[in-house]
Amino acid sequence: MTVLWMVLTAVVALVYARSILIWTFVAYVLGPWALLLTLLGPNKGKWERRTLTLNALKEEVEKISTPSEYKDFETVDDLMKQLDKK
Numbered sequence: 914m915t916v917l918w919m920v921l922t923a924v925v926a927l928v929y930a931r932s933i934l935i936w937t938f939v940a941y942v943l944g945p946w947a948l949l950l951t952l953l954g955p956n957k958g959k960w961e962r963r964t965l966t967l968n969a970l971k972e973e974v975e976k977i978s979t980p981s982e983y984k985d986f987e988t989v990d991d992l993m994k995q996l997d998k999k
Contacts, residue, residue, distance in 0.1 A: 918944050925951045930959040 922940035926933045931951055940947035 915941060915944065918948060922948045922951055929954070930956040930963065 919937050919940045923933050923937045925931075925948060926936035929951060936947060936951050939950070943950075
């Protein structure tokens with residue numbers, strides 16, 4: 914039963930942007946009370962930092978995966994015209 918509380922607390926800690934390792938240990942010590950403590954509220958500052966980091970990562974991946982010469986097309990025909998020129 915202790916393992917169940919640890920897993921549930923770890924999942925809630927992940928969703929609420931809390932430290933997973935610390936709250937899992939607290940769940941091992943306190944049991945179901947730790948799960949109630951993690952439900953006190955999300956860490957908004959950490960969620961904002963995670964969102965900014967994910968957006969920056971997404972932009973970097975898009976820069977790497979999309980060649981600059983193929984960015985300006987709306988339809989498949991536009992793309993084929995660009996490819997035919999070369």
